[in-house]
Amino acid sequence: MAATDVRTPRRVMGLYDKPMWESIDAREMKLQRCTGCGTFQYPPGPGCHACLSMELEWIPVSGRATILSWVVFHRQYLPAYPAPYNSIAVRLEEGPIMISNLEGETPSGTWIGERVKLVYVTMPDGVILPRFELDR
Amino acid sequence: MTSGLVTSGLATRQAGAGRHPNPRIRRAAAVVGVGHSDWVGDWARTRAGEKPTDACGYGMQAFNAALKDSGIDRSIIDGLIVGPTTAYERMGELLGINPRWGDQSDAVMSVLQAVMAIESGFADVVALVYGNDQRSVGTQYGGPDAMGGNAFLSYVYHAPWGLTSQGALYALTLQAYKHAHGFTERDLGEVAVAQRGWSSLNPNAIMRERITVDDYMASRYVCEPLHLFDYCLINDGGVALIIAEADIARRISSKPVYIEAAGRSDLNHGATSLEPRLTDFYLPAQQAVAQQVFDMAGMGPKDMDVFQVYDSFSVHVPLALEGYGYCAVGDAGKFLRESGVGPGGKLPTNTGGGHLSETYMQGWAHQIECVRQLRGECGDRQVADCRNVHYSSDVAGKAVSIIYSR
Ligand SMILES: [Zn+2]
Numbered sequence: 001m002a003a004t005d006v007r008t009p010r011r012v013m014g015l016y017d018k019p020m021w022e023s024i025d026a027r028e029m030k031l032q033r034c035t036g037c038g039t040f041q042y043p044p045g046p047g048c049h050a051c052l053s054m055e056l057e058w059i060p061v062s063g064r065a066t067i068l069s070w071v072v073f074h075r076q077y078l079p080a081y082p083a084p085y086n087s088i089a090v091r092l093e094e095g096p097i098m099i100s101n102l103e104g105e106t107p108s109g110t111w112i113g114e115r116v117k118l119v120y121v122t123m124p125d126g127v128i129l130p131r132f133e134l135d136r
Numbered sequence: 137m138t139s140g141l142v143t144s145g146l147a148t149r150q151a152g153a154g155r156h157p158n159p160r161i162r163r164a165a166a167v168v169g170v171g172h173s174d175w176v177g178d179w180a181r182t183r184a185g186e187k188p189t190d191a192c193g194y195g196m197q198a199f200n201a202a203l204k205d206s207g208i209d210r211s212i213i214d215g216l217i218v219g220p221t222t223a224y225e226r227m228g229e230l231l232g233i234n235p236r237w238g239d240q241s242d243a244v245m246s247v248l249q250a251v252m253a254i255e256s257g258f259a260d261v262v263a264l265v266y267g268n269d270q271r272s273v274g275t276q277y278g279g280p281d282a283m284g285g286n287a288f289l290s291y292v293y294h295a296p297w298g299l300t301s302q303g304a305l306y307a308l309t310l311q312a313y314k315h316a317h318g319f320t321e322r323d324l325g326e327v328a329v330a331q332r333g334w335s336s337l338n339p340n341a342i343m344r345e346r347i348t349v350d351d352y353m354a355s356r357y358v359c360e361p362l363h364l365f366d367y368c369l370i371n372d373g374g375v376a377l378i379i380a381e382a383d384i385a386r387r388i389s390s391k392p393v394y395i396e397a398a399g400r401s402d403l404n405h406g407a408t409s410l411e412p413r414l415t416d417f418y419l420p421a422q423q424a425v426a427q428q429v430f431d432m433a434g435m436g437p438k439d440m441d442v443f444q445v446y447d448s449f450s451v452h453v454p455l456a457l458e459g460y461g462y463c464a465v466g467d468a469g470k471f472l473r474e475s476g477v478g479p480g481g482k483l484p485t486n487t488g489g490g491h492l493s494e495t496y497m498q499g500w501a502h503q504i505e506c507v508r509q510l511r512g513e514c515g516d517r518q519v520a521d522c523r524n525v526h527y528s529s530d531v532a533g534k535a536v537s538i539i540y541s542r
Contacts, residue, residue, distance in 0.1 A: 009295035043293060043408055068414050069312040071304055072360040081298035089308055089414055097409040099294035112315045129296055 006079045008127040016044040019058050027120045029063070029130050031094065032056040042096035063118030065090035065132060068097060070111040080123065090116060090132055103133045159432050164255040166385035166392035167540070169208070169378035170504035171201025172340070173267075175495040178372050179342045182272045191222045192230055194374030195267025199231055202376035208261070208388055213378070215259030217246040219266030219500065227265055235259065243375075243499030244446070244529050244536045250379040251395050260381045266500045267374040275370065277302050288532050289408045303367055306449040307359040309413040314361065316417075316466075319454065321361055323469035325352035327450040328365040328492055330478030335489025337479065337517035342369055343493040366450040368491035375500035377507070393507045396435075396524070396541040399428030403533040412533045421535035422459025422528070429526070429537045430461075437461045440539075441522045442509050443483055444502045446529030447490045453477065456528050459535070484519045499529055506540045 011021055016032075023030035033040050036053035040061075047054040068089045076083045088102050088111065103121060107114050116132035123129060173194045181188050189197070195218070203210060215237040218227045224240045237259035239249050243266065250262040292300060299305075313319055329349055335341035347365065355364045385392040401424035403412035412418055430436050437460060445456045454468030462483055463471035471477075477485035488494040488505040495501050506525040508514050525540045 009298070009300070011296055012289070012293050043289070049405070069308040069315075071299075071307040071311060072357070073298065073304065074357040074360060077301055078295070078298055085298055087294070087297055087299040087304065087308070089312075089410060097406060097411050097414065099299050099409065100297050110311075110315055112312065127296070131297075 005125075007125050008080050008123045008129070009078050012043075014044075016046060020044050023058065023060070024120070024130050025128050027128070028060050029118065030058040030060050031092075031096065033059045033094075040092070040094040040096055042092075042098055061118070062093045064093040064135065065098070065116050065118070067102070067111045067114045067116060067132075070102065080125075088116075088132065098130075101129075101131045103131045105134055107134065161251050161255050161395070162397055162432055163394045163541075164382055165251045165379050166382055166389070166394045167377055167503075167507045168380045168385050168389040168392055169202040169204075169206025169376075170507050171198045171203070171205055171376045172497075172501065172504060173197040173201075173372075173374040175340060175342055175371060175373045179271075182372050187269075187272050188372065189269070191267040191269045192227055193267065194269065194372060195219070195222055195227055195265045195376065196230055196374070198267065198374035198376035199263060199265045202263070202378050206378045206388060208378065213261050213263045215250065215253055215262030217241060217249055217262060217264045219243070219246070219264075219268070219498070221266065221268040221270070221498075227267070231263070231265065233263065235262075237262065242531070243497075243503055244527065244538060247377070247379065247395060247503060247538055248398050248400070248536070251398065254379070254381045260384055262379045264377040264379065265374070266376065266497065268498065269372045270496075271370050271372045277370070290410060290532070293408055301359060303362055303449060304359045305410060305413060306451050307362045308410060309417060309455075310361055310451045312414050313417050313451070313455070317469070318466075319469045321363070322349055322353065323472055324366065324450055324454065325349040325363075326472040327447075327453045327477065328352050328363075330472075330476065330481065331447070331450075331486050331490045331492045333478040334484075334487050334517055335493035337515070338488050338494060339515070341489040341494040342371060343489065362449065362451070365492065368448045368496040369493075371496055373495055373497055375497050375504055377503055391511045391542075393510045394541050396539040397429040397432035398536075398538045399425045399432065400534065400536045401425045401428070402535070407533055417455050417459075418530045418533060418535060419455070419459050419465065421533065422456065422530060423461075425528070425535045425537045426460045429539050433524075433539045433541070435524060435539070437526075440524050440526040441484070442487055442506070442519050442525040443477070443485045444506055444525060444527040445486060445490070446499045446502065446531060447486055447492055448496075448531070450492060452530060453485060456530065457483075459530070460526070460528060460537070479517070487514065487517050487519060499531075502527055506538075510540055510542050
C-alpha cells in the first residue's frame with residue numbers, strides 16, 4: 001500500500017466544525033469566541049457554554065500552548081498511525097484544551113509543562129493537521 | 137428581580153454543593169437473586185472460534201440463573217431493565233416479560249433505576265438483564281469507529297490525531313496524575329497484582345495466574361504509560377439481578393441484600409476535550425457522590441468492608457481511593473503500597489478480580505460480587521464478616537455510587 005493510499009482518520013464534521021477545518025486548511029486556525037463574554041471554545045458548537053450567548057465569532061488563535069499530558073501508542077489502531085506515535089493534550093493560550101501530536105524533537109523526561117507552538121503538517125494523503133512543536 | 141438569586145442558586149448546584157438526596161430510597165429495595173453465564177468456559181470456546189450464543193442468549197442464561205437463585209416465579213416480575221448491548225424489546229420478548237416498568241441502562245444506573253421505580257410504586261420486582269457477545273463479534277473499543285463513539289464524542293473526536301482508544305484517554309489521565317502527585321508505574325502495578333490475587337481465588341475468573349509488580353513492569357505497553365495488565369479483558373457473557381421492594385424481598389429471601397444508598401454527580405464542562413480527566417481527575421464529582429452516599433447511609437469509608445470500582449482500566453482504582461476518601465488526595469500510591477487492596481490488604485477492592493482479571497461485564501459483574509460478598513458466598517475470596525460494600529463508577533465523568541448492605 002502506497003503511503004498516499006493511507007487516509008488520515010476522518011474529521012468529525014458536525015454542523016459547526018466546517019469553519020474551523022477551513023481555517024486549518026488555510027493554515028490560520030480559528031476558534032469560536034463569544035461576542036458576549038469573550039470565552040473561546042473548542043470543539044465548535046452552537047453557543048457559548050460560559051454565558052449561553054449564541055452570538056459567536058471566528059478568531060485566529062495565537063498558536064501558543066502548554067502540554068498538559070502526553071502518551072505514546074505502542075499498538076497500531078489506525079492505518080495512518082503506525083506505532084510508536086504520540087498524542088498530546090495542550091492548553092491553548094486562549095483557554096481551551098486540544099488533543100494533537102508533538103512534532104520533531106521530544107523532551108527528555110516528562111513533557112508536561114513544556115511550551116509548544118502550532119505548526120501545520122500535511123499528511124501523505126494531503127490532509128492538513130494542526131500539530132505542535134517545542135517552543136524554545 | 138429574582139434573577140440574581142436564581143443565578144447564585146444555580147452556582148451552588150455545582151459538584152460538591154448539591155442538596156442532599158431523598159433518603160427515602162435508603163433500604164427501599166433489596167437484591168433477591170443474582171446469576172451469570174459461564175465466563176470461563178465461554179472464554180475458551182470463543183478463543184477456539186466457536187460462537188456459544190449471542191448477546192441475548194448470554195442475558196437469558198444469566199436471567200435463568202438469577203431466577204433460580206431467587207426462587208421466585210417469573211410471573212411476579214413486573215419490571216425489566218436491560219443493559220445497553222441488547223435491544224430492550226427483543227430481550228423482553230425472549231424472557232417472556234411484559235412489565236409495567238421498563239428501561240435500558242448501564243449497570244449502575246440500572247440498579248438506581250430499579251430502586252427509583254420501586255420506591256415510586258411503578259414496580260415491585262424488577263429483573264436486570266445484561267448480555268454481551270463483544271469477544272465473538274470483535275467489538276472495537278479503539279479505532280475510527282470506537283464503541284460508544286455515538287454516545288461520547290471524545291471517543292472519536294480526536295481521531296485525526298490518532299487518539300481514539302478508550303485506553304488512551306485513561307493513559308492521558310494517568311500521565312497527568314503521575315506528574316501531579318508523584319505516582320509511579322510500579323504504584324499502578326499494585327492494582328493489577330492485587331486484582332489478580334483476588335481472581336486466583338475465584339473459580340469464575342478468566343485470568344487466575346498470579347502476577348508480581350515485576351511481571352507487570354515487564355509487560356508491554358499498549359498506550360504508554362498503560363501496560364497490557366492495566367486493560368480490561370474483552371469476553372462474552374451475561375449477568376442478571378432481581379431487585380424487589382424491601383417487604384417483598386424479606387418474604388422472598390432469607391438473605392436480602394439492601395441498596396443502602398446511592399448517588400450520582402457528573403462533570404461535563406470540557407468533557408469532549410477531556411478537561412475533567414486531565415485537570416481534576418474526576419475528583420470533585422467523586423467527592424460530591426461520596427458525601428451523598430455516605431450521608432444517606434449514615435456511614436463513612438471506614439465502615440466499608442469491600443470496595444468495588446468500575447475498572448475498565450486500572451487507573452480508575454487510585455482515583456476512586458482518593459475521590460471517595462479512602463486515603464488523602466495524592467496518597468493513593470502510598471495507600472496501594474502500604475495498606476493494600478488485594479487479599480490480606482486493608483481495603484479489599486474488586487474482590488472477584490474485576491474487569492482486569494475476572495470478566496469484563498461493563499460493571500454488571502461487580503454488582504453480583506457485592507451481593508455475594510454480603511451473603512457470605514464467596515468461598516476462598518470471602519471477606520470475613522462483610523456487612524457493607526461500596527461500589528463506584530466514573531465512566532466518562534459520570535460518578536455514580538451505591539452502598540449495598542445486609
Ligand atoms: Zn459567552
